[in-house]
Amino acid sequence: MGWKVTKAVCQSLVKHSPGIKGNLPLQKLHLVSRSIYHSRHPTLKLQRFQLRTSFQQFSSLTNLPLRKLKLSPIKYGYQPRRNFWPARLAARLLKLRYLILGSAVGGGYTAKKTFDQWKDLIPDLSDYKWIVPDIVWEIDEYIDFEKIRKALPNSEDLAKLTPDFDKIVESLSLLKDFFTTGSPGETAFRATDHGSESDKHYKKGLLGELILLQQQIQEHEEEARRAAGQYSTSYAQQKRKVMDVTCIILLQLKYQRILERLEKENKELRKLVLQKDDKGIHHRKLKKSLIDMYSEVLDVLSDYDASYNTQDHLPRVVVVGDQSAGKTSVLEMIAQARIFPRGSGEMMTRSPVKVTLSEGPHHVALFKDSSREFDLTKEEDLAALRHEIELRMRKNVKEGCTVSPETISLNVKGPGLQRMVLVDLPGVINTVTSGMAPDTKETIFSISKAYMQNPNAIILCIQDGSVDAERSIVTDLVSQMDPHGRRTIFVLTKVDLAEKNVASPSRIQQIIEGKLFPMKALGYFAVVTGKGNSSESIEAIKEYEEEFFQNSKLLKTSMLKAHQVTTRNLSLAVSDCFWKMVRESVEQQADSFKATRFNLETEWKNNYPRLRELDRNELFEKAKNEILDEVISLSQVTPKHWEEILQQSLWERVSTHVIENIYLPAAQTMNSGTFNTTVDIKLKQWTDKQLPNKAVEVAWETLQEEFSRFMTEPKGKEHDDIFDKLKEAVKEESIKRHKWNDFAEDSLRVIQHNALEDRSISDKQQWDAAIYFMEEALQARLKDTENAIENMIGPDWKKRWLYWKNRTQEQCVHNETKNELEKMLKCNEEHPAYLASDEITTVRKNLESRGVEVDPSLIKDTWHQVYRRHFLKTALNHCNLCRRGFYYYQRHFVDSELECNDVVLFWRIQRMLAITANTLRQQLTNTEVRRLEKNVKEVLEDFAEDSQKKVKLLTGKRVQLAEDLSKKQILHRKKFLLIKFESSFFAEFVLLQYNH
Incomplete structure (x- = not known):
């Protein structure tokens, strides 16, 4: 298998090798090439060598190369090739990029070195920085370049003003192309010149007709314009007039925006200056502003006579109007904060609110009787302020009423506020609805008339522009109080709704011109105080108001003047009128109080020549100091005195329980073991349940008694009974x-339990003290028993003969019963404490035999007192015997005649009383006296804030006379300062107002 693969690879290589068995035609090859490379050439006589042997010897197919074999391209014909390698090496080394790179590196280094040398030659200009003023470096803090950039026209506005250069260039290029060589225009003219004569005439005639037609069209347009001009003169004039009015309005709005921007910058600068003064190291004693002093005068006058019967005639701005007419919204726009509670259709203003506006670095509000400042820039503080105003209104309203004449004083400070005093009154209503008091309508009218009848009060009449004028109630009231309109300013609110809903805009013009309502006014204003959304901010309302009046048809058609719109113009006008009234009336009002002050001073000198003039607040401070001194004197009580009175009071409280419930039942036993067991059980139960609570009650009552003693103890001639009710x-x-x-109680329980468990009397002195304590307790009980028996049986024979007293029938029966029971006791001196039924029957039979009818319950009652006296006398005799029993007790002798367990019991009680008194004394002096002093201070602080409480507790002719005299003096002093500083402050104030 391997041999076959090797054979196939070799055949493939031989097949694709260049020059072997080429398929190209023979005639296209070179002669030498044909003879060398072509196998079928006739001149080729060499034998082909076998490639198989060479491949087998010199190739290694077991280790094939990792990359592809790169075969040489096929070359046809003979190509001679020279191998001149030095030239190729020089060409590689001397390439241009190496020269450029080396030159760049060298040049950069040389340039950097040269630049550093020049830099060292330039002097250091930082040493001459002091020559340039600081204002140049800080100019960006004083000039807002961003605002200047925004005020400049933007790219869109510039694009509208500048001509379209692209269209001009396009037109010029078309004209140039028309007259250039080879253009269609030139070709046309050439064709006309070289054409036939008829074509020339045709072209020239067509061009002339076009020119003539254009001239006729122009003449016709001119004639039409002349004809139309005769009929459109009035329309053009009216259009030109509307355009002029629009331009004037836009110009006024432009200047208004510039003015507001300057005011805002001025406000920020003033804020920075005031803050810089506040952070100064050396604080000057700042004088109060003119408006603050004036507001204090009004507060004093309001407190002096809340009924307003003899009220002053000082100016104030009184805001009146129908309910939901927008009074509160107008006032908020002037104060620049949403400070009043509001409700849709619901009466929210339930008492007059006096708002004093003044200028300050921060926009804050505070009440006259509180030091808390509400930050009007924070929504949570605004909500808290509205809630506080609503609570104060509801607090002023008495039960069964809806509105109150009591005034709430609020001071609002902020940068850029117009300084004045405004009073927001409840809205005038026409119908009393369910839930209101029946006299609500009359009360609102009386409050409004009381404020408006002041001849120097400025009436700010608010009228809702979105309702019919015939439904107005307040205009009739204002016309009655100020028929000539010398101190009335009319304000039409909700003008946006009026313009939208009113069919005839001329009706709004009649209202603003004072021709519709039967009243007169100094000025008429139209404002927009929002869209009806209570969550709108003041800035949003201002922007909406400006936008509305900018686009309003009432201004464009000249139905409204520009100075009659916006709350800003209204605020400036009201402020100017207010200070004009102040300047004219303050001196006259100051003179009117001099005579009253003189009369009060004369009355005081005649009635109280040796007493200092102290008003109610000063008397309260004096009484406060005396009370605190008396409380502090509690800490000066000696520990011995505390322990004596505590021990005595505690024994008086628990003596009955000890003798009746512990000692008497235990004494009925026959041996000492039973006696001690009974005593221990009853003492344990008493300690766990009752004793600690009784001890705390005794300590608290003792503290009250000592405190009352110091409070009511007469101080001699210096004592002033005017403070008794307050104390x-x-x-x-x-x-x-x-x-x-x-x-x-928990700590006392442990201490008392340990004290009562101790039975070890250490010395004879303690033994004698216990016997003395036991004798005193038993003798006191015996004396009480003797008195009870005497009241039961009546006077004895001595009192009957000396004081001529007789016994009643019941007393005689008790006397007979007592004698019979005493006979029975003489027969058995160790008789138990209770009578048996047969003994009761025996006593009754004996008395009946003597003709005395007696009831068994009467026998039992008489027996209780008789046996009690018998037992106490026996216990006293036994106590005398135990005086010499300490030796037997110490030696633990068992003698039935001297079992002094009762003495040990009283010693345990006495020791428990002493330890309890000591513990309570420590609690008193260390904790409770201080806590009581703290409570007294809190009570005095609460009373100091409650003016009604002080009026109730500090009464009398002397107090009332001093109060009136003090208020008159305060009024005189404040008005004197007001007149004194008026001349200096008024010029500055007016200047600032007009600069704004």
Whole structure:
């Protein structure tokens, strides 16, 4: 098999070798080639050599090459070939690319070296940087090149203005081609010249007719234009007028955008300046702005007389309108923040809201009585502010009412805000719906009239433009309060809806010109305050308003003037009018309060010549300091005093239980073992369930008593009874809030249990102290028992003879029963504590034999007191015997006559009381007194924030007179400062307003 494969490969190689058995024709080969390579040539006489032997000897077919054999191309004929190898080697080495590469490397190195030498010769310009001003390096911080680039026309606008050069070039090329050599035009003219004469005349006549026809068409167009010009003069003038108005509107809007851009830049610069002042190292004492002082004056006046009966006549902007007319939206556009709660068709403004707008570095809002600032640039703070305003409104509304006349004061600060004071009033309604108070309509009218009847108040009348003018309620009210319109500014809202829905646009023009409503005004404005979506931002509303008025037909047809639209123009106009009113009226109002202040000062000097003028807040601060001093004095109580009163109070609380439930039942036993067992069981049960709780109650009551003693203790001549009601209220509220530590009972239980388990009396002094304690306790009980028996049987013979007193029939029966029971006890002094039924029957029979009818229950009640007295006397006698029993107790002698187990019991009780009192004293001084002081401070802080509470607790003619005098002095001082700084601030303010 291998031999066959080898043979086939060799035949294939021989078959495809060049020059062997070629199929080319013989005549196409060279003569030498034919004789050498062609096997069938007649001159060939050489014998063919055998290739088989050579292939077998010199070829290795077992190791075939890995690559294909590259066969030489077939060459026909004789081709001589020279082998001049030095020339070929030189040609390879001297190729052009090597020369270029070497030249490039060398030239690059030389150029770099030369450039470094030149660079070293150039001086360092960084040392001369100080010559150039810093403003050049910081110019990009002050000039916004991006805004300038946006203001320049873009490529599309330039493309519209510049001519189309491509079309011009195309037209010129066509004209050139027409007159160039060989062009169709020239060929046509040549054909005309070289043609026949008839063709020449034909061509010339056709061209002349075309020219004549064009002239006739031009003449006809001119005649038509002249004829049409006579009829279209008025139309052209009207069209030109509309175009002029459009150009004016576009120009005004352009300048308005430039003004807004400059204002925004000015706002940012002012913000940076204010922030730089805030970060200064040395802070100056900043003066309050004019608007802040003016707002404080209004707040004081509002607090002075909330009923508005004797209210001031200082200017303020009063925002009135029908419900859902857009009052709140207009106010929000002026304040540049969505700060008020809103509801579709629902009354949201339930009390007047006084908004003081002022300029500041940050856009924030805060209430008059709170230090929290709401960041109006954050949506969560805006939501919190709206929620807080709604809560305050609902808090001001009393039960059974819908609206309230109490004013909520809110300050809004921000860059670029117009400084003024506005009051948002509840919307005027026509019908009282379900859920409202019956007098809601009248209350809203009275509140609105109270604010509008101020002769210096600026009335901002808001009218909904999307509803019929005949449905307006507020216009009649405004015309009644300001019939001449000297202080009224009319604002038409929702103009976009009005333009869309109103069939006659001239009706809107009549409203703005003041010809439709029966009222007059200083100015008329038309604004758009959004699309009705409460989630719209102020910036989106401004853009929508500007876009609407830019495309509005009312402006294009000159029905509205450009200065009568947008809330920006409205804000500027209201601010100018407001400060004009302020300047004219503040001095006059300041003079009107001088006489009232003089009268109050005279009354105070005559009635309270030795007392200082302290208003309610100052009196509260004085009382607060006294109360805190008295609370601190609790920590100065000595430990001995605390332990004595605690031990005494605790024994008074538990003595009845110890004697009645522990000692008396155990004493009925016949031996000491049973006595000790009974005592241990009952003490364990008492300690686990009742004793710790009783101890904590005693400690808390003791703390209350000591606190009350310090609070009510008279201070001599310096005591002022005007603080008594306040101190009592603080004491009650503090005690109500205070709670003892919850872990105190657990620790007390362990300590008391360990103390009661100890039975070892170490010395005679403790033994005598226990006997003394036992005697005091038993004598107190005996005395109480004697009094109970005396009340039961009535006065004895001595009191009956000396004080002329007699016994009642019941007392006589008790006396007879007592005598009978005493006889029975004399017969058996060791009688048990309870009477048997046969003994009760015996006593009753004996009394009946003497004519005394008695009930068995009466016998039992009398026996209880008689046996109790008998037992206590016996225990006292036994206690006297145990005075000398300590030696027997210490030596553990067993003597039935001196078993002093009861003395050990009272020693255990006494020691438990001492340890409990010591533990409670430590808890008092270390923890509870401080917690009580903290509660008192919290109560005082709560009372300080509650003005109604202070009015209720600090009363009297003296307080009211001092309050009125203080407010008058504050008003005089603030108005004096207002007048003093008005001249200096007013010029700056007006300048800033007009610069804006």
